[in-house]
Amino acid sequence: MADGVLTPTAANRTPIPLERASTAQQVADSLRERLLRGEFAPGSRIPEEDIASDLQVSRNSVREGLQILVSEGLVHRSLHRGAVVSDLDPEELADVYQARRIIEIASLRAAFRSKGTWLTPVVAALEAMATAASAGDVPTLLDADRRFHEAIVAASGSQRIRRFYRNLQTEIRLTRTWHGDREPSPVFFARHKEVVEAIQAGDARQAERLLARIIDAGEARVRTSVQTVAARY
16 A cells, blocks of 8 residues: 555456457447347347457457447347347437437537537538538438537536447447338438538527427327238238
8 A cells, every 4th residue: 555545466466468458349339330220120139149250259249349338228128139230219218318418509509608619520510411412422411410419519618428428329339220200301401401500690599499399290200110010911
């Protein structure tokens, strides 16, 4: 002990498996992208043995990677089926969107109180959306949309809020892969442009209202799709 601080000895230090943790994270990253591409349907079992073979890693690394996705809400464990792709029910869907609504609106309010250059990445994302909408490039449009909203949340100045928000967005992206029609690209872009115009005009209340409208519309489209699918069974 030095200066009142307990110094670990060689005997009581805990080894840190850096390479193993890195492998688990790589497995999680690979599986996350496959989930978001729609390779595994909601409610379907994720075959650990096949994933291990595809990625040429151990079953244990796959389990650890899946546990990361469990913590993100993308996967859950079933007693008899193992790892299963999450499928938000209506109550969970409402909870995720409410969390998103609170975070984005609060971040926007914080942004108006700041004097930084927080609007620059928001405008850059909007410009990318305009180009993608004109070209009919939906994947690029959706990527720009993600960056648009993440830039607003970044204006909160909190790394923890940003991490939590990214997890929320990933849950939403997984659900929207299978549920929810998209608005026509020009309409989608126009809604976001209105938010930026309100911000540039210094109208915080209007900017908040328009941002909330985007979130509400997205939730409504997903909810309608989920209810339609549920009615078939």
